[in-house]
Amino acid sequence: MKKAILVLALLSCGCAGGGKVTQFSTIDALLAGVYDGDFDCAQVARAGNLGLGTFDRLDGEMVVSGHRVYQVKSDGVVLRPPGSLGTPFATVVNFRPDKTFKTSSGLSMRALEEQIDRLCPNPNGIYAVRLSGRFSAMKTRSVPAQCKPYPDLVVAAEKQTIFELGPIDGTVVGFRFPAYFKSLNVPGYHLHFLSKSKSSGGHILGMTAESGSVVQVQECKRFELLLPGAGGAFSKALLEHDRSRELQQVER
């Protein structure tokens, strides 16, 4: 009897196995124009089965699903890039959802986030999110590869392509980070989309989920940050000042 109680306690602490977020570089470095792929897709795929990011030279939006990396290019084409392709920024987790619900009616992005908030009661925790289903509206974007000298992200994002994809079946992946992560990652929700046919996707700007969509969340209690080494663009970037306003501009 005592043994059974101990096992339950370990499971409910949520720290056994999954739940470790691995992040490659920082969002402020990306905002500052550090687009060199100091890490590679193989590393990202090994570190998690769900996540998002971008690619060397800012060449498209990354979706990680099932340890596979997908590259949504700015022309809308979705590729399976080689493991050697670089990435300047990515966040992944070994996703093992601890809560699941089905949407009972059509939900706007705002309403959906409010519903997910109810499943994620710790405002200071990191949550991974996956949502599968049909979307009557899905507005995404992707950004084209940049040339050196790299512009900062606000300027680069002006060249983004916007896609109106709905109605469409697919999967939303991403995270809700707490406000105190603001220089490292994106506070609040940051979500990317991959269609069921794996032929379209991108960074989500807006969406409406139809009823019956399955929402899964996981509270992540471990966080590992991998930084590029000395000598490259990361070590020369100016990362002292608060870039919250620039982040608002490019991520929403």
Ligand SMILES: [Zn+2]
């Ligand atoms: Zn994004």
